[in-house]
Amino acid sequence: MPDRLRRLRRTPQLRELVRETSVRPKDLIYPIFVREGIRSPEPIDSMPGQFRLPIGAVGNLACEAYELGIGALLIFGLPSKKDERATEAYNPNGVVQNAIRAAKDSCPEMVVMTDVCVCAYTPHGHCGILGGTSTPQPPSSVSGRALVTPGATNRETEEWGSEVLNDETLPLLAEMAVSHARAGADVVGPSSMMDHQVRALREGLDRNGFGNTAIMAYSAKFASGFYGPFRDAADSAPSHGDRSSYQHDAANARHARLELLEDVEEGADILMVKPGLAYLDIIRMARETADLPIAAYNVSGEYSMVKAAAERGWLDEPRIVLETMTAFKRAGANLIITYHAKDAAKWMRGGED
Numbered sequence: 001m002p003d004r005l006r007r008l009r010r011t012p013q014l015r016e017l018v019r020e021t022s023v024r025p026k027d028l029i030y031p032i033f034v035r036e037g038i039r040s041p042e043p044i045d046s047m048p049g050q051f052r053l054p055i056g057a058v059g060n061l062a063c064e065a066y067e068l069g070i071g072a073l074l075i076f077g078l079p080s081k082k083d084e085r086a087t088e089a090y091n092p093n094g095v096v097q098n099a100i101r102a103a104k105d106s107c108p109e110m111v112v113m114t115d116v117c118v119c120a121y122t123p124h125g126h127c128g129i130l131g132g133t134s135t136p137q138p139p140s141s142v143s144g145r146a147l148v149t150p151g152a153t154n155r156e157t158e159e160w161g162s163e164v165l166n167d168e169t170l171p172l173l174a175e176m177a178v179s180h181a182r183a184g185a186d187v188v189g190p191s192s193m194m195d196h197q198v199r200a201l202r203e204g205l206d207r208n209g210f211g212n213t214a215i216m217a218y219s220a221k222f223a224s225g226f227y228g229p230f231r232d233a234a235d236s237a238p239s240h241g242d243r244s245s246y247q248h249d250a251a252n253a254r255h256a257r258l259e260l261l262e263d264v265e266e267g268a269d270i271l272m273v274k275p276g277l278a279y280l281d282i283i284r285m286a287r288e289t290a291d292l293p294i295a296a297y298n299v300s301g302e303y304s305m306v307k308a309a310a311e312r313g314w315l316d317e318p319r320i321v322l323e324t325m326t327a328f329k330r331a332g333a334n335l336i337i338t339y340h341a342k343d344a345a346k347w348m349r350g351g352e353d
């Protein structure tokens with residue numbers, strides 16, 4: 001045991017030589033919001049520095065990100081129409097499908113990933129289609145009541161029978177993924193947290209000749225307050241209830257591990273943990289559970305907290321962001337999905353500060 005651990009910290013060169021963990025722009029995945037029917041970028045109030053982009057702006061952005069060395073784009077869409085069957089989600093001319101083509105036309109080398117979930121495409125904002133009767137059963141006095149009542153509270157919907165239907169949602173997710181693959185996506189990311197979403201996508205992709213399209217599974221996706229700014233950005237907040245009947249409980253690591261294992265079995269190519277910073281233990285667990293690449297999603301709330309503090313001069317933003325990314329890598333992540341990607345790639349090129 002060396003009695004002076006400081007020996008190796010004396011100069012920047014020595015520190016560089018013995019550094020255990022590094023982050024490169026290629027490790028970063030940049031999530032973007034693309035909105036149908038707008039002409040110029042719209043700033044997202046809750047996420048300073050991020051925009052809802054018109055389809056026409058996607059090509060340039062793809063090239064810019066590629067030149068910065070960023071590993072991939074992750075596209076989220078805001079359709080101009082929503083309906084109960086999330087029709088726009090698998091429209092061959094939908095917003096995401098067009099955005100994929102725009103990115104690939106301008107920069108064919110850029111890796112393009114997509115989010116596969118219906119919450120931005122349904123009027124109720126849930127991640128699956130609604131219907132059926134849930135347990136517990138409604139009190140007999142109200143059993144004739146409509147399944148979904150506009151403006152109903154969480155308690156009402158739980159007790160009175162609207163339910164996010166798992167198996168009925170799977171074909172929609174598969175169709176959405178196939179339409180993304182057909183438009184040119186390299187990787188599709190099922191994020192609705194329906195059971196067996198990975199298997200449904202793999203089978204759908206294979207059946208349609210997209211055996212080479214990879215799946216990044218949102219395996220350990222927790223029901224989290226940290227998604228708040230995203231729901232504003234993507235206009236995808238649930239109109240009633242919350243997502244706790246399908247996303248993991250923040251208290252449960254072992255249950256998340258079961259889903260990581262299941263997703264490996266069902267054919268996932270990359271496993272994701274989300275959110276990132278409050279879930280470093282889960283990232284480590286994912287690393288130890290599977291030999292697939294692990295992605296950490298540094299989500300909207302984590303981004304906005306740093307931005308808010310930095311705007312007030314309370315935190316040194318580049319330092320905090322690079323430290324956070326190093327922590328993800330140290331915990332075992334290979335890939336980091338982050339809204340800071342463009343800035344971070346620039347800071348990394350600037351060298352050590």
Ligand code: PBG
Nearest residue numbers: 117119191226227230299300301
């Ligand atoms: C879609 C989805 C969400 C996020 C990514 N995909 C929202 C949610 O689950 O409510 C959140 C990303 C972020 O907060 O940055 N289901």
